[in-house]
Amino acid sequence: MDAIEASNLVKKFGELEAVRGVSFTVWEGEIFGFLGPNGAGKTTAINMLCTLLRPTAGEAKVNGYDVVKECNKVRQSIGLIFQEPTLDDYLTAEQNLRFHGYAYGVPKNTLEPRLRELMEMVELWDRRKAKIRTYSGGMKRRLEIARGLLHRPKVLFLDEPTLGLDPQTRRRIWDYIHDLRQRENLTIFMTTHYMDEAENCDRVAIIDYGQIVVMDTVARLKDGVGGDVISVKTDDNEEAARLLQKQYELDSSIGNGVISFTVPHGEEFLPGFVSRFPVRLLSVSLTRPTLEDVFLKFTGRSIREQQADPMHEMKQMVRMSSRRR
Amino acid sequence: MSNFFRSVRVIAHREFLRFIHDRPRMISSFSMPLVFLVIFGAGFGRLIGQMMPGVDYIQFMYPGILAMPILMTSVMSGVSIVWDREFGFLKEVLVSPLNRSGVLAGKAAGAGIIALMQGAIMLALAPILNVPIGFRTVLALIPLLLILSFSLSALGLLIGARMRSQQGFQLLMQLVIFPMLFLSGIFFPVAQVARWLEVLSKLNPVTYGIDAVRQTFLGAEVAGVTIFGHTMGAPESAAVVAVVGVVFLTGAIWSFNRQE
Numbered sequence: 052m053d054a055i056e057a058s059n060l061v062k063k064f065g066e067l068e069a070v071r072g073v074s075f076t077v078w079e080g081e082i083f084g085f086l087g088p089n090g091a092g093k094t095t096a097i098n099m100l101c102t103l104l105r106p107t108a109g110e111a112k113v114n115g116y117d118v119v120k121e122c123n124k125v126r127q128s129i130g131l132i133f134q135e136p137t138l139d140d141y142l143t144a145e146q147n148l149r150f151h152g153y154a155y156g157v158p159k160n161t162l163e164p165r166l167r168e169l170m171e172m173v174e175l176w177d178r179r180k181a182k183i184r185t186y187s188g189g190m191k192r193r194l195e196i197a198r199g200l201l202h203r204p205k206v207l208f209l210d211e212p213t214l215g216l217d218p219q220t221r222r223r224i225w226d227y228i229h230d231l232r233q234r235e236n237l238t239i240f241m242t243t244h245y246m247d248e249a250e251n252c253d254r255v256a257i258i259d260y261g262q263i264v265v266m267d268t269v270a271r272l273k274d275g276v277g278g279d280v281i282s283v284k285t286d287d288n289e290e291a292a293r294l295l296q297k298q299y300e301l302d303s304s305i306g307n308g309v310i311s312f313t314v315p316h317g318e319e320f321l322p323g324f325v326s327r328f329p330v331r332l333l334s335v336s337l338t339r340p341t342l343e344d345v346f347l348k349f350t351g352r353s354i355r356e357q358q359a360d361p362m363h364e365m366k367q368m369v370r371m372s373s374r375r376r
Numbered sequence: 377m378s379n380f381f382r383s384v385r386v387i388a389h390r391e392f393l394r395f396i397h398d399r400p401r402m403i404s405s406f407s408m409p410l411v412f413l414v415i416f417g418a419g420f421g422r423l424i425g426q427m428m429p430g431v432d433y434i435q436f437m438y439p440g441i442l443a444m445p446i447l448m449t450s451v452m453s454g455v456s457i458v459w460d461r462e463f464g465f466l467k468e469v470l471v472s473p474l475n476r477s478g479v480l481a482g483k484a485a486g487a488g489i490i491a492l493m494q495g496a497i498m499l500a501l502a503p504i505l506n507v508p509i510g511f512r513t514v515l516a517l518i519p520l521l522l523i524l525s526f527s528l529s530a531l532g533l534l535i536g537a538r539m540r541s542q543q544g545f546q547l548l549m550q551l552v553i554f555p556m557l558f559l560s561g562i563f564f565p566v567a568q569v570a571r572w573l574e575v576l577s578k579l580n581p582v583t584y585g586i587d588a589v590r591q592t593f594l595g596a597e598v599a600g601v602t603i604f605g606h607t608m609g610a611p612e613s614a615a616v617v618a619v620v621g622v623v624f625l626t627g628a629i630w631s632f633n634r635q636e
Contacts, residue, residue, distance in 0.1 A: 103471060129471075137466075139390070150390050155472060
């Protein structure tokens with residue numbers, strides 16, 4: 052059975068078509084990612100899959116259950132970590148987790164050991180009696196990961212799991228996720244607009260303006276861009292360009308005193324090239340294509356790394372001022 | 377159905393935990409009625425007392441003062457669903473398998489538990505104020521306070537079910553809660569004011585709640601609400617509050633489920 056099957060999912064908000072017919076399958080046990088700029092429809096798609104939004108058209112099944120007709124079975128079988136914290140600030144970490152356990156009907160005798168195991172995993176066991184108000188952003192996110200797993204979901208949804216966190220915390224969170232997948236045979240569905248984060252996925256769907264542009268494994272997507280970029284500095288760039296054309300039939304471009312060209316499988320090409328090329332080489336570098344290049348190729352533009360939208364920032368301010376009260 | 381009751385229990389438990397963790401909210405819910413008790417009791421006591429020969433003003437006001445923190449806290453706990461939405465916690469509830477109607481009913485039930493705690497604390501004041509109080513009175517108060525808090529939190533939920541932000545909140549306090557409080561007969565008997573004010577009072581469900589609580593303390597002769605020539609007894613007044621509460625809660629559930 053596939054973990055998630057979506058066919059032709061559509062979501063309209065009045066005139067605005069946020070998700071415009073997406074179909075995909077997520078296999079059991081894989082990490083599947085939606086990569087796209089802010090506003091591409093990633094969160095809307097995730098909200099439909101986790102039963103928070105009703106699709107305007109199309110169908111989706113999660114763990115074999117229909118997201119509209121069997122929404123309670125879907126809810127019981129998934130875990131979620133949202134972009135923004137969804138913890139109760141006034142309660143302690145432990146109380147938040149217990150609430151979750153009760154809400155999902157986790158039996159009391161398994162709840163306590165499980166709670167401890169997960170809080171130890173995210174290194175918050177010592178802080179279990181502290182109120183969430185005193186937690187940092189990274190701690191909240193880690194606690195939410197523990198909470199999302201408390202009821203042993205089969206699919207874990209992560210909506211921008213490391214948004215707004217420092218690099219060290221981001222790496223830690225990814226360590227947990229990889230570790231978890233091995234221990235619990237979880238399927239993970241995530242959205243992100245960070246290219247480097249999408250590298251953690253087995254398969255990636257690039258989504259733009261509410262549609263899937265391309266979907267494949269990370270390696271194959273990169274191969275599809277057309278190879279690796281090699282940049283060399285030489286004694287005589289003009290002569291080098293001429294020889295590249297003559298001996299290897301390669302087009303090259305010169306800029307900033309560096310001559311660069313694209314070859315498939317650059318790591319195999321380089322050794323022979325370096326030993327035989329007649330012009331003296333001063334430096335050589337090889338650049339693997341990134342998902343950024345993939346995105347550029349399929350959408351014609353580079354991913355918009357925007358700052359948070361103004362509404363979001365206002366909300367943050369409201370949060371802070373009300374906390375002071 | 378079992379999911380409904382589990383939802384009620386889980387949510388009520390959380391409301392309770394939240395309340396006892398939020399000390400400023402707890403203190404402020406008591407401080408206002410006490411301020412009113414002192415100001416009105418000392419300031420207007422003799423003046424208003426002339427309207428009701430034979431009844432001591434503090435004794436007249438005390439049942440209302442007892443009910444006041446319950447009113448405030450209950451409406452607030454209903455409206456707190458707006459906070460839950462704004463600060464994300466509502467999402468955690470909505471993606472869980474908890475029953476939606478049970479979630480709202482659980483909020484009302486949580487308000488009821490809190491109301492009983494507040495009632496108990498306010499009762500401790502009774503001996504100091506020379507208000508007669510016996511075991512029977514306390515026993516009769518329990519269902520009354522539960523009904524009152526249930527109805528008012530249902531009102532809060534109805535208001536909060538669609539509210540997206542806290543901006544409308546100040547307005548709500550000024551236009552709904554304070555008028556309801558002052559027009560409820562806590563401070564003066566509703567039968568002895570201008571006609572239009574009397575009509576407004578009688579449309580106010582809180583009036584019936586206060587009336588029932590007051591009759592429990594002082595007996596049927598202080599009954600304040602007369603409708604079409606019929607003077608309401610305590611059970612009748614309580615029934616009015618309960619029915620209004622069910623209507624509010626039904627409305628809140630309907631409006632809450634409709635969005636999505």
